[in-house]
Amino acid sequence: MFIDENSSNENKSDISILTRDQQILLYTIDYMIKWVKGGDHFLQIPEERTWIKELPLWAVIYYQIVKGTYETYDYAPTSIQFFGRSSFTVNLSYEGVDDIEDLRELEIIDKIRLSTSQHGFVTAYRITEYGNKLLVLIPEDVKDEVHGLFYCKHCKTHLNFLMNIGDEPEIKIDCPECDVSDFELSFLKSEDVSYISEPYFLRISKKLVG
Amino acid sequence: MSDLQSNVKDELSEILFVKNPKIFVIEWLPFDSNQLIELNHKLDIEKGSRKTLLTGLIDQSPDSPTFQSKGKHTKVVVKDYSLDNYVNLEAIIDIPEQEGIVQIEEMAIFVSKAGFVVYSLSLKEIDGKNTFMSLDKLSRVVADLSQDSSVLIDSLLTEFQRKFLKIIFGNPIHRPKTICYVGEEINIKHDDVNDYLDGEDCEIELNQLLGEGHKPYKVNNDLIFKGTRGSISIIEDFTEDKEFQMILWGIQHAIGSFVDSFMSRIWELYDQANSTKDIVEEAVEGNTEALNRVQEHITILTSTISVVGQIQEFLKESCIDVLGRCRKNDKTVLSECFDVEKSLITSQNRIAESEKIINGLLTELEGLRNYIATLSELQMRKMSKVMTQNTKSMNQVLQANTRTGGAIDMIELILAGSIILEVVAFAIGEISSDQTIFRSILDGAGLDKDQIATLTLFIVSIFAWIAIVVYLRWSKNRLERKALKDFFITMTVNKKINIQKLDDYMKDKEILTKRVEYEHNSVMITYVWDIGKDAELKDLDLEHVSFTYNETNSLLISIDIETSKVETDQKALLEIILSDMRKSGILD
Numbered sequence A: 001m002f003i004d005e006n007s008s009n010e011n012k013s014d015i016s017i018l019t020r021d022q023q024i025l026l027y028t029i030d031y032m033i034k035w036v037k038g039g040d041h042f043l044q045i046p047e048e049r050t051w052i053k054e055l056p057l058w059a060v061i062y063y064q065i066v067k068g069t070y071e072t073y074d075y076a077p078t079s080i081q082f083f084g085r086s087s088f089t090v091n092l093s094y095e096g097v098d099d100i101e102d103l104r105e106l107e108i109i110d111k112i113r114l115s116t117s118q119h120g121f122v123t124a125y126r127i128t129e130y131g132n133k134l135l136v137l138i139p140e141d142v143k144d145e146v147h148g149l150f151y152c153k154h155c156k157t158h159l160n161f162l163m164n165i166g167d168e169p170e171i172k173i174d175c176p177e178c179d180v181s182d183f184e185l186s187f188l189k190s191e192d193v194s195y196i197s198e199p200y201f202l203r204i205s206k207k208l209v210g
Numbered sequence B: 001m002s003d004l005q006s007n008v009k010d011e012l013s014e015i016l017f018v019k020n021p022k023i024f025v026i027e028w029l030p031f032d033s034n035q036l037i038e039l040n041h042k043l044d045i046e047k048g049s050r051k052t053l054l055t056g057l058i059d060q061s062p063d064s065p066t067f068q069s070k071g072k073h074t075k076v077v078v079k080d081y082s083l084d085n086y087v088n089l090e091a092i093i094d095i096p097e098q099e100g101i102v103q104i105e106e107m108a109i110f111v112s113k114a115g116f117v118v119y120s121l122s123l124k125e126i127d128g129k130n131t132f133m134s135l136d137k138l139s140r141v142v143a144d145l146s147q148d149s150s151v152l153i154d155s156l157l158t159e160f161q162r163k164f165l166k167i168i169f170g171n172p173i174h175r176p177k178t179i180c181y182v183g184e185e186i187n188i189k190h191d192d193v194n195d196y197l198d199g200e201d202c203e204i205e206l207n208q209l210l211g212e213g214h215k216p217y218k219v220n221n222d223l224i225f226k227g228t229r230g231s232i233s234i235i236e237d238f239t240e241d242k243e244f245q246m247i248l249w250g251i252q253h254a255i256g257s258f259v260d261s262f263m264s265r266i267w268e269l270y271d272q273a274n275s276t277k278d279i280v281e282e283a284v285e286g287n288t289e290a291l292n293r294v295q296e297h298i299t300i301l302t303s304t305i306s307v308v309g310q311i312q313e314f315l316k317e318s319c320i321d322v323l324g325r326c327r328k329n330d331k332t333v334l335s336e337c338f339d340v341e342k343s344l345i346t347s348q349n350r351i352a353e354s355e356k357i358i359n360g361l362l363t364e365l366e367g368l369r370n371y372i373a374t375l376s377e378l379q380m381r382k383m384s385k386v387m388t389q390n391t392k393s394m395n396q397v398l399q400a401n402t403r404t405g406g407a408i409d410m411i412e413l414i415l416a417g418s419i420i421l422e423v424v425a426f427a428i429g430e431i432s433s434d435q436t437i438f439r440s441i442l443d444g445a446g447l448d449k450d451q452i453a454t455l456t457l458f459i460v461s462i463f464a465w466i467a468i469v470v471y472l473r474w475s476k477n478r479l480e481r482k483a484l485k486d487f488f489i490t491m492t493v494n495k496k497i498n499i500q501k502l503d504d505y506m507k508d509k510e511i512l513t514k515r516v517e518y519e520h521n522s523v524m525i526t527y528v529w530d531i532g533k534d535a536e537l538k539d540l541d542l543e544h545v546s547f548t549y550n551e552t553n554s555l556l557i558s559i560d561i562e563t564s565k566v567e568t569d570q571k572a573l574l575e576i577i578l579s580d581m582r583k584s585g586i587l588d
Helices: A020-038 A054-066 A094-105 A129-135 A140-148 A205-209 B033-042 B135-154 B159-169 B201-210 B240-284 B288-328 B333-337 B341-428 B436-443 B449-483 B499-507 B570-583
Strands: A076-081 A087-092 A109-115 A121-127 A160-164 A170-174 A195-199 B017-019 B022-028 B052-054 B073-082 B086-094 B103-112 B116-126 B132-134 B178-183 B215-219 B222-226 B230-234 B487-496 B510-519 B522-530 B542-550 B555-563
Touching (some): A054 A087, A054 A094, A076 B135, A076 B201, A094 A109, A094 B201, A121 A129, A195 B135, A205 B086, A205 B103, B033 B086, B033 B103, B116 B135, B178 B240, B201 B230, B222 B333, B341 B449
Parallel strands (some): A195 B103
Antiparallel strands (some): A076 A087, B052 B073, B103 B116, B215 B222, B222 B230, B522 B542, B542 B555
C-alpha cells in the first residue's frame, strides 16, 4: 500500500489543465464516492476516507462510453483476474485507465492498493485536496452530463449500482422503482465480431515433444 | 463474405493494424502420459482421421438406449499423434452466436504430455476486412477464442483433470491464457521502438492486448512487444526457429500464469486452515456443533490440499521437461528477446517452495485432526463420567426406594393385621381383653369355656395375620422380580492392592471399558468387565463388575456389581469377588 503525497499544485488551480474527458472522469469519481456512500451502504464516514474501487469505476466508465459521454474513449474486452482466481473478460477502456494514471500523476487523485482475502489485490482511488479544489471549477454542463446518466429516464429516480463478485460475477446499474430498463450494463459481456479463421498447424510440434 | 457484422456498441478508434495475423492461445493443463492416452482414446484415433463430434456431457443414464445433447459440439479431426506423447488436432467450433454474427472458427490444437496446449489459427477476415486487421478487433476475437477454447478442451479432458482445474480456478471456463500474435506487417512502423510507448493511442492499443507495462524490442527487422498477457510479433519472415522461440516463450509464460493462480489458491487454503483453528477454539470451549463442523472442514481441506499436491507434481515434471528443451535450444538472436530459461527457473523455484507449504499445511491439518480426535475422546469421557454418575444416582434412588418400600411393607403388615382383627370382630363380635384369662393362668385356676373361646379366637387371628403377611411378601417379591432385572451393588473398599497382579488379573477378563482420570496428583482407573465368559464367576448371577482404583497409591477405592437377581445375597456376591481377588494376589 502506498500513497503519493509529493509536491504542492497550488499554482496549477486551473481546470484547463484537464481535457473534457478527464473532467468528466474526475467528476465521475467524486460522484461515485458520494453515490455509493449515499446508497444502501450509507455510512457516517468523512469523505476523505472513502475510496472508490477500480472495478466499479471501470464499469461506470464503460456505461458512460456506451451512452456517448466521452469524446475519445473506447473499450476492448480484457481478461482480468478477480481477487486472484478466475479470470473474466470485462469491457475495459484503456483510454480511461490512461487518464486515471494522468490524474494520479497530476496529484488530483490518490491510488491505494489493498490485499483481498483471496490473496489478490484491489486498487482504489480518492480525490486529493488539490483535486477537490479543481472539482468546484468543473463547468456545469459537464456536471449535468454526468448527473443525467444516473437518473432513470422514465421515473427520474436515482439509479442503483449493484456489484456481486463470485464465481459468476454480476455488475448492474438498476432503477429501484420502475421495471422499464434501457440501461443494461453489459460490462461483463464481451461483444462479438464476425470473423473467419483457418487452422494454423505448428511446424515445430515435433521439436516441442521430440 | 462482406456482410460480416459485429455487435460492438461503440465507435472504435482503431489506430494499429497488422497484416495477416496469426493467433496462438497457449495454456498449461495437468497432463501426463496416462491423461494423453485417455484423450487419444476419446478421440477414437484408431479409426483414422474422420471427423468426430465431441461434447463435454457425461452419460448419466447408462441404461438408457438414447442420449440427448444440448446442440453445442466441436468437430475434431486428428492430424497427427503419438499415443503417449502428443496429439495434433483440427477443430471446427460450432457454438451458436447472436443473430448477424458469423464466426467460422477453425483452429489447430496441439496437446503434449508435458501439459502445454497450443490453440493456433490464422485469421482470414474480421467484420468483412481481410489483410490488415485492427488490434481493437483482434482483442474481441481473442476474448471469444479464450472462452471457446476452454469449452472445446473441456470436452476432451478427463474428470480427474476437470477437478484439478475447478480447484485452482473455481470456474475453469474463465481461466487466464497466454496469447501470442504474429503479423507480417504493422501499419505504423516507427524506427525507434520506444516511439510506440507514446502514452497515447499506440501505447493504449497495445495495452489492450498485452496489458500495461509492455516492452518493445527490435531484432533486425522484427518488432516484438512483450507484456503481462502475451506478445505481439511483427515478423516478415516467420521461420520455424522464430516460431519455436515464440511458442517456447508462450509456454513458459503459461506455466508462470498457472503458477500464479496455483499459489493464490495455496494461500487461500492456508487462510482456510487458519480459520479452521478458530473453529477448533470454539470446539475447545465446548461447542459440540463447532466440533462437528471442524471435522468436516478438516476433511474437505485435507482432500483439496492433497489434490493441490498432485497438481504440484504435474507442474514440477512439466517444468523440468520444458527447461530441458529450452537448454537444448540453439541460442539465436530472437531467443535473447524471448528469454525463457530465467522465467522457467523462477517458476521452478516457486513450485519447489509450494511443496513446503503444502506439506506444512497437511502436517498442520493432521495435527488439528489428532487434536480434534482427543477433544472428541475427552468429551466422550465426560459424557461417560456423567452417565456413571447418573447410574450411581439411580442406584442410590433405587436403594432409597427399597428402604422406603421396606417401611411401606411394615405399614402394610400392620394394616393387614388390623384388617384381620376387624374381620374377626365383624364375624364373632369384639374379642374382649379380659384380664381374667391371664389372672386365671397365673393363679393356676384353669380357664372356663368363654375364656378358652376368646383365647382360641385370638390365636386364630394371629395365625391369619401371619398367613396374610407371608402371602403379601411372596406376591411382592414376585412382582419385584418381574419389574427389576438388574440391580447394582456398590462396596467401598479402600484397601491396598497389588497393581501388577490386578493388571494380570484383568488380562483374562473381557474388558468393556477402561477409563483413566487424572485428579490432582492421582491417576484414577476404572475397569468395567463382563462376567459372561469368566470361568470362575460365570455361574453367579452377575452381569458386570467394575473396579475403581487409585494407581498412584495402589488403593482399591470401590467395587460395583451389576446383578440380574434381586434376591441374590449381596454380601455373598461381594465376598466371592473379593476372595477371587485375594486368590489372584491382588488383595492381601
